[in-house]
Amino acid sequence: MTAPGNKQIIVILVRRTANPIRCVVSVPGLLIALFLCSGLLQAQKVNIWTMSREELAAYFAKLRAVAQVDRQKMLDLLGIRIQDSLPPPTTDPNRLPNLTQLKGSTNWYDAAGNTYVRSEWGTWTNYDEAKAGGYTLPDPLILNNGRTVRDAETWWKQRRPEILEHFEKEVYGRIPKATPKVTFEVTETDTSALEGRAVKKTVVGHIDNSRYPAATPSIEITLYVPAKATGPVPLMVIVGGFFGPFPGQPRPQGPSAMDQVLALGWAFATVDTGAIQMDSGAGLDKGIIGLVNRGRSRKPDQWGVLAAWSWGLSRALDYFETDKSIDSKRIGIEGHSRWGKTALLAGALDRRWAIVYSSCSGSMGASLEKRNWGETIDNVAGVDEYHWMAGNFLKFGGHWAEMPVDAHELIALVAPRPIFVTGGTQDQWSDPHGEFLACVGADPVYRLLGKKGLGTTEMPAPDVALTEGDLAFREHEGGHTDLLDWPVFLKFAQRYFGK
Numbered sequence: 001m002t003a004p005g006n007k008q009i010i011v012i013l014v015r016r017t018a019n020p021i022r023c024v025v026s027v028p029g030l031l032i033a034l035f036l037c038s039g040l041l042q043a044q045k046v047n048i049w050t051m052s053r054e055e056l057a058a059y060f061a062k063l064r065a066v067a068q069v070d071r072q073k074m075l076d077l078l079g080i081r082i083q084d085s086l087p088p089p090t091t092d093p094n095r096l097p098n099l100t101q102l103k104g105s106t107n108w109y110d111a112a113g114n115t116y117v118r119s120e121w122g123t124w125t126n127y128d129e130a131k132a133g134g135y136t137l138p139d140p141l142i143l144n145n146g147r148t149v150r151d152a153e154t155w156w157k158q159r160r161p162e163i164l165e166h167f168e169k170e171v172y173g174r175i176p177k178a179t180p181k182v183t184f185e186v187t188e189t190d191t192s193a194l195e196g197r198a199v200k201k202t203v204v205g206h207i208d209n210s211r212y213p214a215a216t217p218s219i220e221i222t223l224y225v226p227a228k229a230t231g232p233v234p235l236m237v238i239v240g241g242f243f244g245p246f247p248g249q250p251r252p253q254g255p256s257a258m259d260q261v262l263a264l265g266w267a268f269a270t271v272d273t274g275a276i277q278m279d280s281g282a283g284l285d286k287g288i289i290g291l292v293n294r295g296r297s298r299k300p301d302q303w304g305v306l307a308a309w310s311w312g313l314s315r316a317l318d319y320f321e322t323d324k325s326i327d328s329k330r331i332g333i334e335g336h337s338r339w340g341k342t343a344l345l346a347g348a349l350d351r352r353w354a355i356v357y358s359s360c361s362g363s364m365g366a367s368l369e370k371r372n373w374g375e376t377i378d379n380v381a382g383v384d385e386y387h388w389m390a391g392n393f394l395k396f397g398g399h400w401a402e403m404p405v406d407a408h409e410l411i412a413l414v415a416p417r418p419i420f421v422t423g424g425t426q427d428q429w430s431d432p433h434g435e436f437l438a439c440v441g442a443d444p445v446y447r448l449l450g451k452k453g454l455g456t457t458e459m460p461a462p463d464v465a466l467t468e469g470d471l472a473f474r475e476h477e478g479g480h481t482d483l484l485d486w487p488v489f490l491k492f493a494q495r496y497f498g499k
């Protein structure tokens, strides 16, 4: 069975109201979401096609209510009390004037279309550089004991493990030491897929759920290998299983990501994160997290959904290493948005990922958390997204400075492997400038490890790619998408994977 990726998609729909470019919940929007999630919903035996809009809304409100209870339990466990004495947003003196509220939503917008929300900690979204700074970033090359890291050995033996420990304990949660066995099965092979251009394999990783049969996660892979391949080829793995555009959205000119990858003679695979773990706090008693915990609530340092997805991706990588058509030393990972966060985290946690492309990942991805711009820790700690993270992460709601690590150190964990970080000019919610600054912060680690970093501390103009070094960045002119950067990424990746 496939775990509930449906919620994932609908959660996106709901969440997307928190993003200017991404959507307004409308009838076409709803249809698009339904189209995208239908298979996943069916897998969960919830038939959305027979539901009315009202029933659907009620269904997702129920999920949210369940998540609310789980989150509250964690807050109680941590002794966190969130103030409930805020004035209504409409009369809140801290709200910028001239914002308009989207009807039926808690989102506000400025004339440029940027989204503003007020967090439970009373903070409003900021898009003013004058109010974004004033933070101090931890130095990735200073050990916890205050000494400076001067050589690669100290990085590998001491500093990297220290940073990793902070991320695991406090931020994304620990992946359990003993996870269930996964057995892979190729369930279908189509030797003439894509008009004969590719061999398509459908692969399922069966996760042993004998310790808790109520949870039924799996690893769902779709792999396309160029039909002309004569030996093992490089592979790009796309996290999330969907690579747009949504039906009805303007189609960018040119070939899709899959076409571009296949045209290079490389293989292309998608991994469905929804099958590994539901994208909702309502699913933490199921999926791989529920399975390992036997349905019980998480402890504060246990893994959140992003770490669970990263674990599942590593299992997919185990499979790819056994597939003779794939060159196991040249396997890259790409993800966009919440999957951009995942691709980055997966790349940090598993050094077998040879290259990482993290698109528009924003908060708790590649953008600096201590910087006040667009989405912040306070938003991710809210009921719609807290499940991505460890319970301990809730401690940093309203206390950003106390988070012991920041995004530049997550990027640094990928070093010395090549990484490409992107943002979009019209995707300020994801804070492209904060992503660039995180790359700047990771740069010294790349250089320490003998690699060429960014080469500048100055934000490049839109569409100007910084791809000379092994740490690459580009802010495209446009919105929340990975499609515009694929050609640039593939050119960058060819330096490592060959043609």
Ligand code: GCU
Binding pocket: 012, 015, 016, 018, 019, 336, 337, 338, 339, 360, 361, 362, 363, 375, 429
């Ligand atoms: C929301 C969320 C982001 C996330 C995005 C997505 O906008 O706030 O953090 O990246 O959804 O995954 O689409």
